[in-house]
Amino acid sequence: MSDVAQRIRALIQQIEEANYQYHGLDQPTLSDAEYDALMQELISLEKDHPELLAPDSPSQRVGGVISKKFPEVRHAEALLSLDNAFNAGDLREFDRRVRSVFAKVEYVVELKIDGLTVALTYEDGVLMRGATRGSGEVGEEITTNVKTISAIPLRLRQFAPRLDVRGEGYMPKASFLRLNQDREEAGQALFANPRNAAAGSLRQLDSKITAQRKLGYFAYQVLLPQEMGLASQTAVLDYLKALGFSVNPEYEIFAEIEEVIRYCEEMAETRHSFPYDIDGLVIKVNDIAQQQELGFTAKSPRWAIAFKFPAEQVETIIEDIVIRVGRTGVLTPTANLTPVFVAGSTVGRATLHNIDNIQAKDIRIGDHVLIQKAGDVIPEVVKSLPEKRTGEERVFTMPELCPECQSPVIREEGEAAHRCTSITCPAQQREAIIHFVSRDAMNIDGLGPAVIYQLLEAGLIKDAADLYSLEFDALVELERMGKKSAENLLNAIVQSKERGLAPLIFGLGIRHVGEKAGKILAQKYGTMDELAKASSEELQGIPDIGPAMAQSIARFFQQESTHSFLAKLRQAGVDMTAQRSTKAQVFAGMSIVVTGSLEHWDRQFAEQLIEEHGGKAASSVSKKTAFVVAGEKAGSKLTKAKELGIPVLTEEEFAKLLP
Template sequence: MQDDFERIAALRKELEEANKQYYELDQPRITDGEYDALMRELLALEAKHPDSVAPDSPTQRVGGAVAKEYTKVRHLEPLLSLDNAFDAGDLREFDRRVRQVFAEVEYVVELKIDGLTVALTYVDGLMVRGATRGDGSVGEEITANVKTVGSIPLRLNKPVAKLSVRGEGYMPKASFARLNQEREEEGLSTFANPRNAAAGSLRQLNSRITAERKLDYFAYQLLSANELGLNNQIDVLNYLKEQGFVVNPEYKVFHDIEEVIKYCEEMAGERHRFPYDIDGLVIKVNDFDLQQELGFTAKSPRWAISYKFPAEQVETVVEDIILRVGRTGVLTPTAVLQAVPVAGSTVSRATLHNLDNIREKDIRIGDHVLIHKAGDVIPEVIRVLPEKRSGEERFFEMPELCPECQSPVLREEGEAAYRCQSISCPAQQREGIIHFVSRDAMAIDGLGPAVIQQLLDADLIKDAADLYALSFEDLVPLERMGQKSAENLLKAIADSKERGLAPLIFALGIRHTGVKAGKILAQTFGSMEKLQGAGLEELLAIPDIGPGMAESLVQFFGMESTERFLAKLQEAGVKMTADISARPQIFAGKSIVVTGSLERWERREIETLIEERGGKAASSVSKKTAFVVAGEKAGSKLVKAQDLGIAVLTEEEFELMLKDES
């Protein structure tokens, strides 16, 4: 038994160090698979010895606690809101008021993350409470949910008697896009923007759901900082980093308001380059003595102001509303728009999600509408401009029959979605095959939607497993297929047989089961046969596998059609086991950035090569970047790497590293 406790201590230490390397230092030293294996071992040991579970154990991040209700929490100090500035004139007026008191002043400018304020309390170095802002004086306790956010430390690096931290909980754009896609496929209502998604996730009664949403956190404020000998905002940011918090690195110091104004204007044009939403900048007087002298109004501090970016909303016309039938049978209405530029790209379509959304916004065919990109990612209709109606606009009605197969369309009770009721619907089959061959699934290059449609129309395939029976003679007659294209496609299909278990699980299109879940399941079970035989309790015991996913897996693998489909894949020689031979971890602990147009690899392929070898494929260059792989037309990331003196490799040089790894 003593060995168990020693192992528990060792596992906690190793996982805590892994979290530090990942969140604080941006230099992961172990792979996701290795991390998950350590976490599973610790969960098993703590289940065996429940008295050993500590409040700061890494296992407390996985979620699962269900709260009966929210407890009200009174904040030690009110969480005041900031006054807003909307243009240069507002900023100059703010500066004028400050300089009436102080002739010389230093401003710290930080990004205004579009999330929600989360207040954290630490006692003797341990995180004991997380709370929402609420009305500024009283918030709601969300401690169990906050613990699931990996960038929030459960234990401080240097324990102090009490510490109260303020920061922003947010949902990264990638998490937001994935969450909305999953909800749309499930027939659930989607979130309007990452801020709403983050707020909804942190206020879940079941913290396991919060854990699945992949939220993040930036710390930016410390109460009673002067008691710790901290004299200004820069000192606070540095202290927070020392204590294990993630601080947004994009802050700058200015001595002149005109420099601040110039920076605000620059950042308004660069706001889309970040992997999270920002809606402005926060300008603060750096020195705490000056802050105290300037004081507060009833609602906000006089020493800080929020500069709000102009809203990026564009007017266009809804030319039509069409329906797409997804692989789960959900009919999703999509607005066909007059093409307009929005947030860096041309938009001609926008999902309308469901009929309820269309009715709520009163969207009609022919309407003039305002659109934007939710989370700078998803084109969305904000509202209609009814004053521009001519009377020729038409209401959209959901059909009684599926537009693809003429089968009945029904709306199940409690769902926003309308679904085609036929499991033989060609649209569902087509979408399922498109998903099966996609990059993160079986990655069959050259097999796009048009080719798949031709194969279905020619009755050459009925499902994705039939792809492995295609011959050269089948492919050559297809439109735009030629001899070379047919040979390349057959090679890509053959190569996909070796993709392995994790991509195959994702390729099956099981409800709620994404790329990461595929990796977790592959690492846990090792073979499709063992996964097929897993029961509900066995699945629920796996970290990151929630009730919805577990039930979907059991239901999917319990169907005769699934068994027949997998048998066809096995007969075709598709690999149904996970790789047991580990790659040499030549990039362990290294953060690597890939930029520019690549010739040898697709972006996802080179990122996989990096991750398989223990590295992290990062999206931005920082001092912690090990090296940059630069292709043609590499832009600002290459310039930043050169400015920082970071090594820049060509694709050829990177390939040589892979050849030398043994």
């Protein structure tokens, strides 16, 4: 038994060290496969020896405990809100108040992450409690859900008899996009923004759902820092990082308020470059002793203020509302807009999600509306402007028949979406094929929507598997399909056979299964045949595979149509086994940023090369960035790299590093 206990402790230390390297230092030391193998071994040992399950075991991050309610918890010290500054005048007034007490002041400016405050309590170095802010005095205990966040250490890297930490729980933009895509396909109501999604995720009664949503956490405060010998806010951040916390590296120190103002103006322009939402900056007096002397008002510290970015909302007109039928049969109303520039790009379309959203916001065809980008990514209509109506606007209603196949449309009880009832709906088939050939799936270059429409209309294909039976003579008969284009397309189809199991699983379009889940399943089962045998119960035992996804996968492989489709792929010679990367890991442990327009590659391909060779393709420049690859029209990221002294490579210089 002692050997088992020692192995469990060794696994815990290895996994938590990997978490610290990844989240705390931005320097991953294990591949996903290596990390998953260690976690599976730990879970297996703890299952066989439940008496050895420790409270700081990373196996607790996968969730699974269902709570009936969240008990209230009184905070050791009230979580106060910050006063807000909305312009330079507000910041100067804050500085005036501070300097009326201290002539010399140093300010630390941190990003204001758009999430929710989470308070953590450690005893003897082990995480004992996580709680929401609540009223500030009293919050809700969400310890089980907090443990699912891998950026939060379950055991501190340095011993502390008692430690209270404050930080921000948040949902990365990529996680937000995946979550809303999955919810839209499932006919569920969508989250309005990453902050709401994070709040909803942390208050899930089933912690396994929280675990699936891949939340992040940045720590920024400890209680009673002076008792730990910490004399400044920057020392607090360094201390938190040494303890194993993820600390946001994007903070700056200034001696004058005018420098702070200039920085706030610059960050308002570059706020969209981060992989998470920020809604402002937090300005703090750096010296802890000065903080103590400045003190607090009834609700806010006098030594800190939040500078709020102005909301990026613009006005435009809804010219029409059209219906798109997705690959799962969901009818999604989409607004065609008078094109307008917002949050870094021109927007001409915005999803309206479902009829409930349209009715709640009283959106009509012809309306003047305000739009923004949810999570700085997804164009959305915020509200209509009824005061600008002329009387010619039209109320939109969902169709009773599918616009693609004229089959009845239904709305199932408990769902927000309307669905086409036909399993042979051409729109569903078309969208399924478009998904199958997409870059992250089978990556068949030259097979855009227009070509797929032609193939379907000509009767050359009925589903994606038929692509592997296409012949040259039939292709060249298509409009605008020359001999060279036909040859290139057939070559791309042949090359796609070697993509391997993970992209194929993703390409199958199984409901709830995204790209990451495809990689997890490929790693776990190795072949399509083994995956097809898995039961729903077995699948639920895999980290990141929740009940809804497990049931969807099992149901998919039980269908006769699936067996026929896979048989056609198998006969065509499509590889259905997991592949291992054999490329030299020349960028192992490096965080690399690609920015601007490259001459020979698009940005996504360059990022793929980085990841194939062991690196991390980061979306923002920080002090941990190894180097930046800059093309034409590189903007704020290039500027930031130069300011931090980060090496900047041309596309040609980057190519020379590849083996």
